[in-house]
Amino acid sequence: MLYIVPTPIGNLEDMTFRAIRILKEADLILAEDTRTSAPLLKHFGIENKVFAHHQHNEHKAVSEIIKFLKLGQNIALISDAGTPAISDPGFLLVRESIKEGLEVQCLPGATAFVPALVNSGLPNDRFCFEGFLPLKKGRQTRMRTLSAETRTMIFYESPHRILKTIDEFILYFGGDRSASISRELSKLYEENVRGTLTDLKNHFENNPIKGEFVFCVAGCPD
Template identity: 55%
Template sequence: MLYLVPTPIGNLGDISIRSKEILADADLILAEDTRNTGKLLKLLEIENKMWSFHAHNEHHQVEKVIELLESESTIAMVTDAGTPGISDPGYLLVKACHEAEIQVSCLPGATAFVPALASSGIPSDKFFFEGFLPQKKGRQTRWQELSELTYTIVLYESPYRVLKCLQEIVHHCGAERIVCVVREISKIHEEVKRGLASDILEDFKNRPSIKGEFVIIVAGK
């Protein structure tokens, strides 16, 4: 069996008891970055074998992992933070498991967009998860499509492109579109900032530095 094991996106206390048990009992742990996962395992007092499995090598690793799973190994997959397969490596391996009739189980747990959406005060009965926008080619076209959606949009963004993203929201969606920027979820400096797109943009323009991982919630048209 392949287990997809969510890991904390901020506070390490968010790890579940079941996640710890599976990480301890698995025959192998696939880690996006073995250094980051090694720190988590050390904190949890777990010693286990790890393989590197990330966006740059997953195409080459999938076949090896499937062979191990077919030999009745139990494998746990983790990413640096959050749930594997959600804007992180995992999709290719899960697809290959289904094709090989290998059982897959995803534990419930941390993912950034759910707490961001819930705390935004923006309608969540229907929403579109965009994740990371294209960095260059196709970005403007994508914004033109997203700006016409009548339900909530969920974006992921890095601190280096937050201002650009907020400027694009104002340009494509309008200055009065309601936006909520959620930063550093479950960490010490967690922040939820909600308001008109133009006001949120001005707030971040006036900050001396912009740090953290961001989820941006945009109200529908």
């Protein structure tokens, strides 16, 4: 069995009992960064074998992992935070495991965009998750396409690009478009800033920019 195991995005109390049990029982744990996962595993008394599985080695490692699964091994995949395969490594391994007829189970658990969407106050009955926008090639084309999107849009962004992204959103969506930015979700200094895109620009031009950001933008009015 391949288990996809979400881990907390900040607060360790968000780890589920089932996730702890699966990680303790697994024959092997695949971690995006073993150094990042080490404190988490130590905190919950998990001492299983851990190997790195990240975007730089996943294509080479997938065939070897498939072999272990076919031998009856139970393998658990975790990312640095949140649910694997959501803007993190994992999709390739899941796809290839399914192709080989192997069992795959994804546990429910922490992921950043769901709480950000729910507490944004924007419509959440229909939405589109965009993750990280392309850094260069295709970025402007994506922006133009999304300018006509009527569903609430969700993006991930890094601190050093957040002001640039806000400026681009104002250019393509208009400064009066409603939006919300959540950062440091579930952590001590969690912050949720709501208003128009212009309001958000003013806020982050005058306040510290730290942490991981989830950006929710209202869809284009009908």
